[in-house]
Amino acid sequence: MDIFFQQVINGLVQGSIYALVALGYTMVYGIMGLINFAHGEVVMIGTLVAIAVTSSLIGAGVPVAVAGLGGLAAALLVCMALGWSLERVAYRPLRGSPRLTPLITAIGMSIILQNLAMIIWGRNYLTFPPLLPKINYEFAGAHFTLVQVAIVLISAAAMSGLVFLVYRTRLGMAMRATAQNPAVASLMGVNINRVIAAAFVVGSALAAVAGVMVGSYYEIAHYQMGFMLGLKAFTAAVLGGIGNLAGAMAGGVLLGLIEALGAGYIGDLSGGFLGSHYQDIFAFIVLIVVLMFKPSGLFGEKTGERA
Amino acid sequence: MIGEVLLAAQGIAKHFGGVKALQDVSLTIRRGEVYGLIGPNGAGKTTFFNCMTGLYVADGGSFQFAGARLAAHAPEQVARCGIARTFQNIRLFGNMTALENVMIGRHVRTKAGVVGAMLQTRATRDEEAAIRQRAVELLHYVRIEDRADDLAKNLSYGDQRRLEIARALATEPKLLCLDEPAAGMNATETAELRELIDGIRQDGTTILLIEHDVKLVMGLCDRVAVLDYGKLIIEDVPAVVQKDQRVIEAYLGA
Amino acid sequence: MNKWLSPKSFFGIVLITAALVALPFLLGMGGGQAWVRIVNFAILYIFLALGLNIVVGFAGLLDLGYIAFYAVGAYTWALLASPHFGIHWPVWAILPIGALVACFFGVLLGSPTLKLRGDYLAIVTLGFGEIIRIFLNNLNAPVNITNGPQGITLIDPVSIGGFSFSGTSEILGLTLSGPQKYYFLLVALAILVIIINLRLQHSRIGRAWQAIREDEIAAKAVGINTRNIKLLAFAMGASFGGIAGGIFSAMQGFVSPESFSLIESIMVLAMVVLGGMGHIPGVILGAVLLSILPEALRYGVGPIQMALFGKMLIDPESLRMLVFGLALVLVMRFKPAGIWPSPERKRELTEKSGAKA
Numbered sequence: 001m002d003i004f005f006q007q008v009i010n011g012l013v014q015g016s017i018y019a020l021v022a023l024g025y026t027m028v029y030g031i032m033g034l035i036n037f038a039h040g041e042v043v044m045i046g047t048l049v050a051i052a053v054t055s056s057l058i059g060a061g062v063p064v065a066v067a068g069l070g071g072l073a074a075a076l077l078v079c080m081a082l083g084w085s086l087e088r089v090a091y092r093p094l095r096g097s098p099r100l101t102p103l104i105t106a107i108g109m110s111i112i113l114q115n116l117a118m119i120i121w122g123r124n125y126l127t128f129p130p131l132l133p134k135i136n137y138e139f140a141g142a143h144f145t146l147v148q149v150a151i152v153l154i155s156a157a158a159m160s161g162l163v164f165l166v167y168r169t170r171l172g173m174a175m176r177a178t179a180q181n182p183a184v185a186s187l188m189g190v191n192i193n194r195v196i197a198a199a200f201v202v203g204s205a206l207a208a209v210a211g212v213m214v215g216s217y218y219e220i221a222h223y224q225m226g227f228m229l230g231l232k233a234f235t236a237a238v239l240g241g242i243g244n245l246a247g248a249m250a251g252g253v254l255l256g257l258i259e260a261l262g263a264g265y266i267g268d269l270s271g272g273f274l275g276s277h278y279q280d281i282f283a284f285i286v287l288i289v290v291l292m293f294k295p296s297g298l299f300g301e302k303t304g305e306r307a
Numbered sequence: 308m309i310g311e312v313l314l315a316a317q318g319i320a321k322h323f324g325g326v327k328a329l330q331d332v333s334l335t336i337r338r339g340e341v342y343g344l345i346g347p348n349g350a351g352k353t354t355f356f357n358c359m360t361g362l363y364v365a366d367g368g369s370f371q372f373a374g375a376r377l378a379a380h381a382p383e384q385v386a387r388c389g390i391a392r393t394f395q396n397i398r399l400f401g402n403m404t405a406l407e408n409v410m411i412g413r414h415v416r417t418k419a420g421v422v423g424a425m426l427q428t429r430a431t432r433d434e435e436a437a438i439r440q441r442a443v444e445l446l447h448y449v450r451i452e453d454r455a456d457d458l459a460k461n462l463s464y465g466d467q468r469r470l471e472i473a474r475a476l477a478t479e480p481k482l483l484c485l486d487e488p489a490a491g492m493n494a495t496e497t498a499e500l501r502e503l504i505d506g507i508r509q510d511g512t513t514i515l516l517i518e519h520d521v522k523l524v525m526g527l528c529d530r531v532a533v534l535d536y537g538k539l540i541i542e543d544v545p546a547v548v549q550k551d552q553r554v555i556e557a558y559l560g561a
Numbered sequence: 562m563n564k565w566l567s568p569k570s571f572f573g574i575v576l577i578t579a580a581l582v583a584l585p586f587l588l589g590m591g592g593g594q595a596w597v598r599i600v601n602f603a604i605l606y607i608f609l610a611l612g613l614n615i616v617v618g619f620a621g622l623l624d625l626g627y628i629a630f631y632a633v634g635a636y637t638w639a640l641l642a643s644p645h646f647g648i649h650w651p652v653w654a655i656l657p658i659g660a661l662v663a664c665f666f667g668v669l670l671g672s673p674t675l676k677l678r679g680d681y682l683a684i685v686t687l688g689f690g691e692i693i694r695i696f697l698n699n700l701n702a703p704v705n706i707t708n709g710p711q712g713i714t715l716i717d718p719v720s721i722g723g724f725s726f727s728g729t730s731e732i733l734g735l736t737l738s739g740p741q742k743y744y745f746l747l748v749a750l751a752i753l754v755i756i757i758n759l760r761l762q763h764s765r766i767g768r769a770w771q772a773i774r775e776d777e778i779a780a781k782a783v784g785i786n787t788r789n790i791k792l793l794a795f796a797m798g799a800s801f802g803g804i805a806g807g808i809f810s811a812m813q814g815f816v817s818p819e820s821f822s823l824i825e826s827i828m829v830l831a832m833v834v835l836g837g838m839g840h841i842p843g844v845i846l847g848a849v850l851l852s853i854l855p856e857a858l859r860y861g862v863g864p865i866q867m868a869l870f871g872k873m874l875i876d877p878e879s880l881r882m883l884v885f886g887l888a889l890v891l892v893m894r895f896k897p898a899g900i901w902p903s904p905e906r907k908r909e910l911t912e913k914s915g916a917k918a
Contacts, residue, residue: 093894094894097898100617100623100830100834101834104834105893105894108889108893109886114882115879115886118876231691231823238680242681277695278699280691284692287684287685288689291677291681292674295681362781382782383784386781386782386784394779398778398782399776400776400780401775401776407771411772411780413765434765474783475783478783
């Protein structure tokens with residue numbers, strides 16, 4: 001039973017990170033139908049920027065808490081600027097082109113960002129300076145740390161902020177209108193370009209937060225870390241029903257839980273045949289099974305065929 | 308000429324959420340006739356069409372076609388049985404030529420597979436030639452043979468309607484269903500369309516016609532059914548339908 | 562159809578044939594075989610890109626896990642022709658088996674998932690690709706099937722009637738290296754594959770694929786069994802991938818899961834889209850360009866930096882990938898339908914931009 005609780009906690013932590021990243025995918029997809037493959041790289045850039053700024057601030061004698069906040073602020077700024085420029089430079093000129101064109105551009109941007117990061121930060125693993133004191137808690141036989149608690153709380157706060165933005169502000173209303181029908185929204189006076197840019201910027205801000213959290217959770221970072229994380233987050237978004245905010249959050253948490261529990265129990269389930277290195281398979285198998293029964297994801301709207 | 312029942316709809320019902328789009332609609336179409344289905348906007352005509360051709364699954368009732376029950380939600384089987392349709396908002400394969408569009412209509416009546424195509428066997432080549440020849444004939448039949456090599460999306464509106472009919476005819480239908488074929492046509496085009504439909508009937512294909520243009524329907528159809536708010540209010544010859552009080556009310560919105 | 566070639570196209574064919582025959586000797590002149598190998602891989606990528614083109618270009622189904630079928634083909638060959646299990650079956654048996662096994666996996670993946678909408682299908686195929694790779698990586702215990710991350714070594718080369726395609730041999734007074742022999746085998750196969758693809762495209766099935774891509778509902782309404790026809794596209798694409806994988810295995814003599822990562826799937830997709838989706842000459846061009854470009858950059862960026870700055874400023878490996886990514890972005894920016902799109906698609910795009918202006 002202990003292992004169960006332990007894995008639930010691990011899953012929740014990992015899941016909230018997935019959820020934050022998944023929101024970036026789902027917002028862009030919901031508004032313009034694009035899989036922004038470069039989004040995972042934005043997270044990676046966020047982590048690496050935070051490392052660079054925080055470490056140099058700490059090196060200059062700034063208190064750790066302030067340095068951490070400085071790192072987060074820098075990551076937010078860089079990621080938001082990056083998201084904005086991605087949209088402006090790479091995707092906007094491609095509107096109205098064949099469906100797969102922006103996908104290839106996104107892949108190209110992903111390759112560019114990875115290699116830029118490698119040129120700047122090198123091939124080696126970087127260590128993330130510990131921002132929070134290492135405090136351990138115990139509950140029902142399961143152990144967890146202050147960092148884990150912080151990750152779950154900050155994710156929840158960031159997601160609440162997003163929900164407020166989307167459902168309680170004019171910009172949010174414009175976003176929802178554009179997602180429904182861009183042509184009609186623009187006739188009603190919504191500035192589509194601004195809405196799309198906003199989706200990228202907000203999504204990238206969430207990615208920056210996620211980047212800092214990933215960094216402080218695993219305490220290491222690497223120029224290739226964004227790819228798999230992005231992939232998992234995208235899977236989470238699809239699992240929940242892509243284009244749907246609640247779906248992305250639920251999908252993220254669910255994926256985290258599935259992976260953690262899967263890794264914890266796969267050996268027992270398969271009679272020792274499969275080991276925990278099959279963890280990554282779980283996410284995809286669950287995804288395939290869910291989509292077989294619910295072709296639009298768990299919370300996706302049913303898109304009926306129109307004759 | 309007009310003989311036994313070709314299509315019998317029994318108690319068809321369909322609802323979308325709380326909206327009852329079709330309630331207990333029963334009608335019969337006999338072999339060789341032109342059957343009109345009319346009604347005000349939103350009366351459920353196209354919904355009926357979509358249920359019959361398998362794009363929607365009806366919530367109640369069944370269709371009997373040529374003595375057998377039609378499979379629900381299997382448009383390709385419905386086409387195989389011999390029901391072909393056109394769409395209200397024309398659905399052609401836009402980036403394929405007019406000729407290719409009609410050739411695709413032959414798909415269901417031909418059978419060359421991957422192996423045949425790879426080896427270019429005699430049978431495959433013969434079949435391909437036959438497909439092409441039949442498609443050319445059909446383009447000729449609907450009088451757009453000179454547009455054969457143009458992309459479908461570049462055809463004029465009237466020609467696109469004709470092409471859609473040719474594609475439907477290529478499947479060798481027993482019943483041809485036309486969903487508002489005259490929509491958006493001017494008087495000359497409508498007159499030409501009427502001639503075309505008359506010709507198809509004379510060549511032995513039964514026709515189900517959904518139409519807004521009451522004049523066209525009354526002049527062309529052997530029998531007419533009227534839908535209003537998802538219910539069938541009358542099914543009779545045009546002369547009777549025209550004088551029916553309920554039909555007049557439905558159209559005038561009394 | 563005119564059975565006789567015009568003098569102009571006859572001359573063209575003679576020229577191309579001469580160039581294809583001369584190429585491996587020109588590339589091998591310095592004594593090294595590296596460029597012959599690179600060209601051989603370019604041809605393998607042509608197979609892959611054409612196979613994926615059936616799925617993505619003809620039928621319009623976005624497949625992000627295509628490399629899985631390549632992997633299945635490669636491992637089928639590796640297991641049936643290596644000391645790993647001590648099996649050494651002949652090429653005429655393994656190559657079809659590889660194609661069939663890949664085809665089986667194509668159907669296995671396709672049958673439950675093909676009703677999914679475009680982007681959902683994309684992520685499912687991506688997941689499938691990863692699943693296959695992870696299994697290849699881990700199926701060394703408790704029963705050692707794939708030998709895990711170490712991969713399988715000492716795989717038999719292609720040999721036909723006692724003639725082995727590896728090692729140097731003397732033919733008609735010419736000395737041919739292993740890669741050069743494979744080159745001719747690959748060119749012969751490539752011609753076959755291209756002919757098959759052209760025939761498929763202009764067949765009843767090819768038209769049905771295109772119809773589904775254009776308008777699935779209309780395709781159903783004219784009686785096309787869209788499910789089966791899509792499955793057929795998947796199966797055909799997978800078989801091509803399987804065959805390419807088998808030859809890859811034999812040519813390399815070594816396979817490991819590393820060769821079949823997601824980035825490979827993405828690479829093949831980029832070849833198809835960048836070349837000109839659905840247009841066979843364009844797809845071939847895309848495959849050649851994208852497989853040669855990174856290699857050319859590998860040999861190019863280092864010396865150019867040295868010449869310009871006198872020292873290595875930037876790690877050549879990341880610089881070459883940077884240029885590669887930039888090339889993808891720029892081509893899509895200025896040639897959104899690909900470098901060599903089919904005439905219809907080109908028209909479609911110019912019309913669209915014309916209407917906007």
